[in-house]
Amino acid sequence: MPSRLDDGTVVALVADATAAPSMHNAQPWRFRRATGERRLLLYADLERAMPHSDPDDRALHIGCGAALFNLRVAAAHAGLVPETRLLPEPGDPLLLAAVDLAGPDPAAGRLPDDELARLHPAIRERHTSRHPFADKEVPEELRATLREAAVREGAELLFPGAWHAETVLDLVRDAENRDVMNPEVNEDVVRWTRLGPEADTAVDGVPEYAFGPRERDGKAPQRDFAGRRKVADRGTTSFEHTPHLALLSTPGDRPADWLRAGQAMERVLLEATLADLATSLTSHALEDRELRLLARDPGAGTGLVQMVLRIGYGPRGPVTPRRPVTDVLDIV
CATH class of the missing domain: 3.40.109.10 (NADH Oxidase)
Structure with missing residues (x-):
């Protein structure tokens, strides 16, 4: 397993993560990675919270959870094995998740999740549709x-x-x-x-x-x-x-x-x-x-x-804007 995870791969993973939906598309997340480490940290960005309609930050957490799932899918697609811990530091409620991006190790039974990787093409195809749908049952x-x-x-x-x-x-x-x-x-x-x-x-x-x-x-x-x-x-x-x-x-x-x-x-x-x-x-x-x-x-x-x-069944919605990865990813 490589000892280092290159910055280009990390940037690509975060770009996929941030394609997730969030309340009013506020994108209330930040990612942090220490240079040379295989761990990504997901933080809540309270500057993008909604004090009136989301006073408990429930929707903020849901949006960050969606970004976390996209990160897991992207990691599996890249041949990595994401190992996730939610709320890893009780003293830091803004730290929502720590994701260790391990390499595959067949001898230890650690392999990329094919079921996650299968979903990767949908990350860029999923868009919220606010148009009429057909009166047709979902099977x-x-x-x-x-x-x-x-x-x-x-x-x-x-x-x-x-x-x-x-x-x-x-x-x-x-x-x-x-x-x-x-x-x-x-x-x-x-x-x-x-x-x-x-x-x-x-x-x-x-x-x-x-x-x-x-x-x-x-x-x-x-x-x-x-x-x-x-x-x-x-x-x-x-x-x-x-x-x-x-x-x-x-x-x-x-x-x-x-x-x-x-x-x-x-x-x-x-x-x-x-x-x-x-x-x-x-x-x-x-x-x-x-x-x-x-x-x-x-x-x-x-x-x-x-x-x-x-x-x-109906038209998919348009692509909505996303912040540049440089605005949401800190490599320290």
């Missing part, structure tokens, strides 16, 4: 694959029945109405949306070309990032009346659970992308813990819903 065999993807990362993916799905949609609408009455929450949206010429040069946030059309009718559970602001050349169209939802939940509701939720979410999204499914995400109705309790499976009544996924 049960594919649903089973997505459920298994969540289980592999310590989470559960539930495809709710009609009554449960309608309850979740009601929670989303309630959250939208709550936001209208709370200008502080809207501050986070305004901060992280990019309109006009800024959309063409942004390296973070949600650019106006990714807002998707306004909803004329239908029940797609997604946030309207434009709000009452005018966006040029933005049309209005009908969305599906019965969106296909999936609820990602974890047994607990602590930072480690949120990091696992982020990894599970990204594994599900990459599997869906490989299966030519379009996806979008919303945690709009989950920004309050009490609402997360209401969103869970009414039959089992266990687990905490961490993300609502909309999955179906």
Whole structure:
């Protein structure tokens, strides 16, 4: 096994990691590597936190967990064996994960994870779609694959029945109405949306070309990032009346659970992308813990819903901007 891991490989790994989704595309992560070491550290970037809509940094941890999963996939694709520890230093809550990038050692039974490596092409193909999806069922065999993807990362993916799905949609609408009455929450949206010429040069946030059309009718559970602001050349169209939802939940509701939720979410999204499914995400109705309790499976009544996924057949969304690796990676 080589004793050194070259900087070029590390830069490539971090570039793949940062293709992950995050709330309002704030990209709330930083990576650090000591020169000559085979360890990468993942830190939370609190300058990109959202104090009004994410006061507990739950969504921040989920986004960082998604980046961590992409890092693991990229490492496996590069022939490495990532060994991950979550929250390795209790005294440093900003240090979210330590990843040792070991080389393969067949004699010790340490080999790259082919199942992780298989997902690598989807990292650059996965984009959030805020467009209408077709009224076409996702086959049960594919649903089973997505459920298994969540289980592999310590989470559960539930495809709710009609009554449960309608309850979740009601929670989303309630959250939208709550936001209208709370200008502080809207501050986070305004901060992280990019309109006009800024959309063409942004390296973070949600650019106006990714807002998707306004909803004329239908029940797609997604946030309207434009709000009452005018966006040029933005049309209005009908969305599906019965969106296909999936609820990602974890047994607990602590930072480690949120990091696992982020990894599970990204594994599900990459599997869906490989299966030519379009996806979008919303945690709009989950920004309050009490609402997360209401969103869970009414039959089992266990687990905490961490993300609502909309999955179906439709156009993929556009590529959204990413910060340069030099802005998020420190080699010291």
